[in-house]
Amino acid sequence: MGKDDYLPLFETRSAKGRLLYWLYAVTVFLGVISMCAYRVRHFPAQELKRWVWIAVFMAELWNALYWLITQSVRCSPVYRYTFKDRLSQRYEEVLPGIDIFVCTADPVLEPPVMVINTVLTVMAYNYPPEKLNVYLSDDGGSEVMFYALLEASQFSKIWLPFCRKFKVEPRSPDIYFSSADEIPVDDVIFAKEWQTVKHLFQEMKERINEIMKLGRIPDELQKQHKGFREWELGASKRDHQTILEILIDGRDSKAMDVEGKPLPTLIYMAREKKPQYQHNFKAGAMNALIRVSSRISNSPIILNVDCDQYSNNSESVRDALCFFMDEEMGHNIAYVQYPQYFNNITKNDVYGNYLRIIVELELPGADAHGGPPYIGSGCFHRRDALSGKKHEQESKIDWKKENEIRVKESASTLEETAKILAGCNYEENSQWGKEVSSSPSSPTPPSR
Ligand SMILES: O=c1ccn([C@@H]2O[C@H](COP(=O)(O)OP(=O)(O)O[C@H]3O[C@H](CO)[C@@H](O)[C@H](O)[C@H]3O)[C@@H](O)[C@H]2O)c(=O)[nH]1
Ligand SMILES: [Mn+2]
Structure with a gap:
């Protein structure tokens, strides 16, 4: 493909109506001056x-200063649009892990x-499913969580084909079945499968909740x-060996x-958790995940999500790849992130929990100046970028080639050899610990 007929995988458009925005900003500014x-x-x-x-004057000045600073991320937002059909045409065979x-x-x-539910989304x-590797990091070290994931591994065998066949959205079973509570009537096959899958999902939920109430796993399970067996040694949340199961x-x-x-x-x-070691919350978990995954699957792209932030769009991976795989710009992009949206918001969102200004204006505004900072979840990174490769x-x-x-190696060999990478003293006195690890002072803050 010659440079002239190069068709990008994404395009950037500036927000419309900027003149009106500037007029509004000027009036606010005049208001601030008159107030002073x-x-x-x-x-x-x-x-x-x-x-x-x-x-009162100090408070007003503070407010005015805040307003003035935010103009830098509100004045010229940009929005990105992807071309997933071009991505498929050019790269379907070499899509990365x-x-x-x-x-x-x-x-x-x-x-x-x-x-x-998040894991299933x-x-x-x-x-291509063979190119996806999903890691659940459980800092709670909970046997019940392990049991639930085992159940999810079984349920995925039904859920994935169901989503594929009927183009289900969103792909969180809980959200899907509660938002579309009515059985689809116009398609008999769909209606039948819908009922069966919903029923199987409800049964699985009940089994997990029962075990949760019981607080331990019965012998037959x-x-x-x-x-x-890993829990037989008496693993507790703050003190246990690495548990790694494929x-x-x-x-x-x-x-x-x-x-x-x-x-x-x-x-x-x-x-691994030991009381005498700092575990650095989510940042510590992310470091261990980066190392362990490099041994097991080593995919060039990494996505991280919080467990309560399910993915609401099954095309998200392809959208992100339109940025990373763009021939002209891709190598300049280290991460692609999606804003967080929240459910269960009060009517009229009086507390601003929807984060509308941040999501619709300020993040696109920061994007115009080289991109907003990493917001901690819903973000695709290039592994290279996280491992300190110079741009x-x-x-x-x-x-x-990627x-x-x-x-x-076999799964059991991988389990054994990767465990050491999740040890709690791995970072001590190592080059990784000094140069790569994200500690509380680096960009991924501890979260709890
Ligand atoms: O020791 C810990 C503590 C927390 N987490 C996980 O970290 C995530 C975020 O923690 P949470 O307590 O939910 O923090 P929030 O303040 O709700 O999260 C905000 O801040 C986090 C970073 O500090 C970002 O990851 C989130 O996207 C952002 O919503 C959750 O999935 C937790 O399970 C761990 O893995 N290990
Ligand atoms: Mn949270």
């Missing part, structure tokens, strides 16, 4: 009144059913998977859904 002039000219003579006057990290930390505050992306090995020809299509790889990881203007990425990296 008024405060100075009508300074009260009486002492007590003066102090009140000064206090994606490592997806879901973080959870407490089975009571973050119920396992909610967590597996990222397993069900419209993307423990026999279902060797992973439960629940679905995507490379295994027997790992199939009910339609005989491959499944994504699914991994449970609870990094070179001229070095383009050979995606075909795809040739294949790990050959």
Whole structure:
């Protein structure tokens, strides 16, 4: 393809109506100036009144300063549009592997059913399943969470084909079945499968909630998977060895859904915890995940989501790849992130929980100045960028070559050798610890 007939994988458009915005901004600015002039000219003579006057003036000045600063990210937002059809045409055969990290930390505050809903949304992306590797990092080290993930690994065999066949959106079963509570009437096959899948999902939910109430795994269930043995040594949240179990090995020809299509790889990881070591919250979990995944799947692209932030669009991976794989711009892009949206918001959103200004104006505004900072979740990173590779203007990425990296060891060998990478003292006195690790002082802050 010659340079002249190059068709980009994404385009950038500036927001419309900027003139009106500037007019509005000028009027606010004039208001601020008049307010200052008024405060100075009508300074009260009486002492007590003066102090009140000064206090109010300070508050107004602070507000005006905040307004002035925010103009830098509000004046010229840009919006990005992708061309996924071009991506498919050019790159369908060499689409890269994606490592997806879901973080959870407490089975009571973050119920396992909610967590597996998130896991199922990222397993069900419209993307070749053999190229998806989903890691659940459980800082709660919870046996019940492990059980729930095991259940999800079974349910995914039904859920993924169902989503594919009927183009289900969003792909969180809980959200999907509660928002579309009516059985589809105009398609008999769809209606039948809809009912069956919903029923199976409800049953799975009940089983998990029962175990949650019980607080331990009954003996007969423990026999279902060797992973439960890890808890026999009395693992507690703050003190346990690394637990790493590959629940679905995507490379295994027997790992199939009910339609005989491959499944994504699914991994449970609870990094080692010892009371005498700092574990650095989510940042610590992310570091362990980066290392462990480099051993097991080593995909060039990493997505991380919080366990309560399901993906609401099954095309998200393809959208992100339109940026990374763009021939002209791709090598300049280190991360692509999606804004967070929230459910259960009060009517009229009086507390501003929808974050409308931030999501619709300020993030696109920061994007016009080189991009907003990493907001901690819903973000695709290039692994290179996280591992400290220096950016070179001229070095383009050979995606075909990236795809040739294949790990050959058996799942059990990988489990054993990767465990050490999730050890709690791995970072001490190591080059990784000094140069790469994100500690509380670096961009990913501790979260709890
Ligand atoms: O020791 C810990 C503590 C937390 N988490 C996980 O980290 C995520 C975020 O923690 P949370 O307590 O939910 O923090 P929030 O303040 O809700 O999250 C905001 O701040 C986080 C970074 O600090 C970002 O990751 C989030 O996207 C952003 O919504 C959750 O999935 C937790 O399960 C861990 O994995 N290990
Ligand atoms: Mn949260």
